[in-house]
Amino acid sequence: MDSAVARLNEVEAQMGETEELVAARELVGQHQGEVRQIQERQKTLDWDAEEARRKALEIEGKLYGGTVKNPKELEDLQADLSSLRSQLRKREDALLEVMLELEEAESVLKEAETALADIESGWKAEQASLAETQAVLNREIQALEAKRSRQIEGMDRAPLSLYQTLRERRQGAAVAVVERGLCQGCRISLPMSILQKARSGLGLVQCVSCERILLVK
Numbered sequence: 001m002d003s004a005v006a007r008l009n010e011v012e013a014q015m016g017e018t019e020e021l022v023a024a025r026e027l028v029g030q031h032q033g034e035v036r037q038i039q040e041r042q043k044t045l046d047w048d049a050e051e052a053r054r055k056a057l058e059i060e061g062k063l064y065g066g067t068v069k070n071p072k073e074l075e076d077l078q079a080d081l082s083s084l085r086s087q088l089r090k091r092e093d094a095l096l097e098v099m100l101e102l103e104e105a106e107s108v109l110k111e112a113e114t115a116l117a118d119i120e121s122g123w124k125a126e127q128a129s130l131a132e133t134q135a136v137l138n139r140e141i142q143a144l145e146a147k148r149s150r151q152i153e154g155m156d157r158a159p160l161s162l163y164q165t166l167r168e169r170r171q172g173a174a175v176a177v178v179e180r181g182l183c184q185g186c187r188i189s190l191p192m193s194i195l196q197k198a199r200s201g202l203g204l205v206q207c208v209s210c211e212r213i214l215l216v217k
């Protein structure tokens with residue numbers, strides 16, 4: 001039962017999200033944020049370029065529409081137009097750069113998403129197998145507990161409480177096997193009288209040194 005409980009604890013410690021999974025998910029989130037940021041910049045630049053194009057068309061309309069005749073006014077309009085065109089070129093260059101940046105960020109994001117999907121599917125399979133082991137161990141422990149309660153039914157309280165006390169005092173090992181006259185719990189050589197008593201099988205006999213209940217095989 002102790003070993004089944006220890007295995008169960010080990011299995012349960014491995015259940016839940018791994019550092020690797022959490023890190024992969026965080027990385028995807030980080031790259032998603034970067035992509036969104038670039039998309040925002042692209043939108044602003046798009047809007048600015050559209051605005052410059054619209055203004056340029058408006059000025060061109062005035063310049064070539066024939067309604068403005070004053071040379072000074074026409075000169076000013078011409079100057080505005082060329083300044084707008086140069087602004088527009090700059091914005092279009094910037095837009096092109098942002099689009100390249102976006103393409104790169106999207107491909108990095110895709111890589112991170114693929115890596116996350118791989119890690120996730122491996123993790124899911126592992127978790128399923130751990131859950132299966134957990135269920136098997138829980139059934140095993142339940143069966144052992146039932147067996148234990150059946151076995152201690154009608155037993156004397158005194159030896160049971162001695163057993164429990166020794167288990168607590170001796171790291172779960174309340175019983176020691178005797179081999180060639182030695183207590184296997186503490187390796188001391190047992191006196192002949194104790195050995196004889198233990199061999200007789202009448203009542204519990206404890207080691208004179210470690211106090212464990214002796215079992216002669």
Ligand SMILES: [Zn+2]
Binds near residue numbers: 186208
């Ligand atoms: Zn001993």
